[in-house]
Amino acid sequence: MKTALKILITCLVYLLGNLPVxxxxxxxxxxxxxxxxxxxxxxxxxxxxxxxPTKVNVQFPVLNDTFNRFEVVEKxxxxxxxxxxxxxxxxxxxxxxxxxxxxxxxxxxxxVSPLQGQNxxxxxxxxxxxxxxxxxxxxAKPFKPIYDIREASMPLQQILKYIALAVFALVLTxxxxxxxxxxxxxxxxxxxxxxxxxxxxxxxxxxxSYSELESKQLWQQGFEKDYHTALTDIMRTYxxxxxxxxxxxxxxxxxxxxxxxxxxxxxxxxxxxxxxxxADMVKFAKSAPTPEQHDECLQLAKEVIIExxxxxxxxxxxxxxx
Numbered sequence: 001m002k003t004a005l006k007i008l009i010t011c012l013v014y015l016l017g018n019l020p021v022x023x024x025x026x027x028x029x030x031x032x033x034x035x036x037x038x039x040x041x042x043x044x045x046x047x048x049x050x051x052x053p054t055k056v057n058v059q060f061p062v063l064n065d066t067f068n069r070f071e072v073v074e075k076x077x078x079x080x081x082x083x084x085x086x087x088x089x090x091x092x093x094x095x096x097x098x099x100x101x102x103x104x105x106x107x108x109x110x111x112v113s114p115l116q117g118q119n120x121x122x123x124x125x126x127x128x129x130x131x132x133x134x135x136x137x138x139x140a141k142p143f144k145p146i147y148d149i150r151e152a153s154m155p156l157q158q159i160l161k162y163i164a165l166a167v168f169a170l171v172l173t174x175x176x177x178x179x180x181x182x183x184x185x186x187x188x189x190x191x192x193x194x195x196x197x198x199x200x201x202x203x204x205x206x207x208x209s210y211s212e213l214e215s216k217q218l219w220q221q222g223f224e225k226d227y228h229t230a231l232t233d234i235m236r237t238y239x240x241x242x243x244x245x246x247x248x249x250x251x252x253x254x255x256x257x258x259x260x261x262x263x264x265x266x267x268x269x270x271x272x273x274x275x276x277x278x279a280d281m282v283k284f285a286k287s288a289p290t291p292e293q294h295d296e297c298l299q300l301a302k303e304v305i306i307e308x309x310x311x312x313x314x315x316x317x318x319x320x321x322x
Contacts, residue, residue, distance in 0.1 A: 025051070025052065026049065026050070026051040026056055026058060026110075026112050026123060027049070027050040027051070028047075028048070028049045028050075028058070028108075028110040028123045028124075028125055029047075029048045029049075029050075029125055030045065030046070030047050030048075030105070030107075030108055030125035030126065030128060031045075031046045031048075031128075032044065032045050032046070032105065032128055032130070033046075035128070035129060035130055035131060036130070036131045036133065037096075037097070037130065037131075037132055037133070038132075038133055038134070038135065039097070039098055039099070039100060039132055039133070039134055039135075040096055040097075040098055041096060042073060042094050042095070042096055043070075043094070043095050043096060043097075043130065044092060044093075044094060045092070045093045045094070045095050045105065046090055046091070046092050046093075047060060047061070047090065047091045047093070047108060047125070048088065048089065048090045048091075049087075049088075049089050049110055050086055050087070050088045051086055051087055051112070052086050052087070053086075053087045054115070055114065055115055055116070056112050056113060056114050056115060057112075057113045057115065058087075058089070058110055058111070058112055058113075059110065059111040059112075059113070060078055060089070060091055060110060061108040061109050061110060063075065063093065063108075067106065068103065068104065068105065068106050069097060069099055069103065070095045070096070070097050070103070070105065070130075071095060071096055071097070071098070072093060072094070072095055073094040073095060073096055074093070074094040075091075075093050075094075076091060076092045076093070077091070078090065078091040079091070079092075097130065097132045098132075099132060100132050100133060100134045101131075101132055102129060102130070102131050102132075103129070103130050103131075103132060104127045104128065104129050104130070105127060105128040105129075105130060106127055107124040107125050107126060107127045108124070108125045109122045109123070109124055110122065110123045110124075110125075202237075202238050202241040202242040203238070203242065203305050203306075203308075203309040205237075205238075205241075206234055206235070206237065206238040206305050207302060207305060207306075209234045209237075210231075210234060210298060210301060210302055210305075213227070213230050213231065213234065213298070214298060218230070219291075219294045224282050224288065224289065224294070225282055225283055227294065228278065228279035228282045228283065228297065229279065229283060231275065231279065231297060231298060231301060232275065232276060232279045234301070235247075235272070235275060235276075235301055235304070236248055236255070238305060239255070239258075239259075239265075242308070242309075242312070243262050243264070243265070243308075245258045245259075245262070246258070252273075252276035252277065252279075252280055255272070255276065256269060256272060256273055256276070259272055263311070264308045264311040264312050265304075265308050267307065268303075268304045268307060268308055271300040271301075271303060271304050272304060274296075274297070274300060275297050275300055275301055275304075278293065278297050279297075
């Protein structure tokens with residue numbers, strides 16, 4: 001008898017020690033916003049757990065996309081309420097059903113893990129009945145034909161968008177056509193053959209310039225200063241191109257000093273001095289040379305070019321032969 005009593009007491013202690021719901025004060029619940037829907041309507045399912053986070057951890061159930069022929073449309077993350085001693089965590093899930101009849105949302109299992117070293121245990125919610133109805137059809141009335149397809153009116157914003165795209169396409173096409181026409185015309189109106197630019201050697205270029213200057217008859221028309229300015233500029237150009245002398249930034253005396261160092265011009269210093277000094281007299285002293293002096297300066301300039309080129313010609317021929 002004593003042995004049986006001990007066994008009974010031991011069983012009661014064991015059972016009381018394994019009643020975690022009461023000890024830990026954890027409440028779990030599943031609710032829905034409606035228990036009656038039409039096929040395809042939405043049901044808001046709310047799962048909640050109320051517990052003391054200092055004593056236990058509660059894990060929410062993991063729902064599949066389909067359970068008991070209910071389909072999950074949207075699933076939100078669990079949300080923790082504030083301003084409470086305990087944690088009130090809720091999770092909202094949108095579900096639906098496409099078969100008529102009476103169906104049950106099954107019980108959901110929450111896993112509770114005590115923080116005092118006790119074994120985890122499971123709490124279940126209540127199962128919830130849901131009635132899914134179909135649209136009522138009056139079979140006494142005749143069936144109506146299916147409505148024809150109706151064209152939806154286009155929004156004004158979309159119309160303006162299409163108009164803008166059409167205008168842009170027309171402008172782009174017009175610019176392309178204009179570019180192609182212009183290119184075709186320029187091709188047809190262009191010169192048949194490109195003009196060949198003949199580069200004369202310095203001495204020929206200078207002699208040709210003097211011939212053109214002589215034909216203008218500037219001093220005969222009273223333009224003595226322009227005549228001698230052009231005459232000396234031609235000579236400066238020749239000296240720079242033929243002998244690489246810096247002449248346009250130098251005075252007449254500085255040019256003569258450079259000429260002394262050039263062997264091909266050693267016999268031309270007197271003529272060059274007379275040409276530049278006469279030009280300086282006309283430009284700065286407003287001297288009026290005689291017709292003979294005008295012609296003399298031109299002939300001396302031609303003589304300088306011809307005589308200096310004679311001395312460098314054998315050197316150019318020798319370089320060409322090599």
